[in-house]
Amino acid sequence: MRVSREKAAEHRERIIDAAAALFRSKGFDGVGVADIMKAADLTHGGFYGHFASKDDLIAQASRRSMARAAINWRKLVADAPDHPCAALLNHYLSPRHRDDPSQGCAFAALSGDAARYGKPVRKAFAEGLEPLIEVLAEVSGGRTKAARRRKAIATLAELIGALILARAVGDLALSDEILDAARRELLVGIDH
Numbered sequence: 201m202r203v204s205r206e207k208a209a210e211h212r213e214r215i216i217d218a219a220a221a222l223f224r225s226k227g228f229d230g231v232g233v234a235d236i237m238k239a240a241d242l243t244h245g246g247f248y249g250h251f252a253s254k255d256d257l258i259a260q261a262s263r264r265s266m267a268r269a270a271i272n273w274r275k276l277v278a279d280a281p282d283h284p285c286a287a288l289l290n291h292y293l294s295p296r297h298r299d300d301p302s303q304g305c306a307f308a309a310l311s312g313d314a315a316r317y318g319k320p321v322r323k324a325f326a327e328g329l330e331p332l333i334e335v336l337a338e339v340s341g342g343r344t345k346a347a348r349r350r351k352a353i354a355t356l357a358e359l360i361g362a363l364i365l366a367r368a369v370g371d372l373a374l375s376d377e378i379l380d381a382a383r384r385e386l387l388v389g390i391d392h
Contacts, residue, residue: 212250214240219261224309225302228258228317255317259324262314265306266328273335284339286387292359293383298366298375307356308363332356351389358386 218239222231233254237244251257273288280287291297292305301309306328314325336352337345362382366375 208250211240211242211246215242215247215250215257216261216264219257220265220306221302223258223261223313224265224304224306228310228313228321233257255320258317259320262306262310262321262324263328266324266331269305269328270331270335273332277335277339288336288339289359289383289386293362293366293379293386295376295379298363298379301367305360305363307360308367311360329356355386355389358382 215236219231219236222236222239233247234244236257237247247257251260272291276287276291277284297304307325311325314321333349333352333356336355337348340348340351340355342348342351359382362378366378369375369378
């Protein structure tokens with residue numbers, strides 16, 4: 201039975217959304233095509249009608265996650281015009297974000313995986329960083345555009361690293377301490 205173009209597009213979106221959450225939760229290699237299709241409530245056989253390969257889906261799901269992150273960051277900044285940096289840091293370095301990788305930052309959840317994948321996946325990650333760097337550069341201190349960009353890149357690296365460490369340790373008190381320490385130090389440094 202053939203499905204309409206609209207239904208096929210809807211199915212494709214469901215697959216990408218399901219994959220994005222599963223990949224962030226379990227890693228690229230921790231999820232199979234059958235798992236993704238089951239989460240999307242579709243049959244396994246329909247996968248290759250939508251994607252050339254699992255790697256193709258990985259790149260597309262990563263792009264989706266990163267694009268949504270950029271939209272969320274822009275909203276956070278817009279909703280806190282007096283303290284945009286604090287809003288971003290408090291959101292990113294929160295226990296809620298730490299505790300729900302499936303809905304969180306693809307960079308913190310998947311950068312290690314992406315480094316071992318091919319060019320399309322690494323390209324998606326590189327492209328996904330740029331909008332986040334732009335948001336941070338807009339709210340960072342610095343005399344020149346180059347200085348603001350450099351500070352934004354360093355801040356993003358610190359955010360991701362702190363979240364990865366907070367998720368990695370088995371001690372909740374230490375995890376909370378990592379989030380708090382990173383948040384406090386970044387708040388001091390981002391404005392200067």
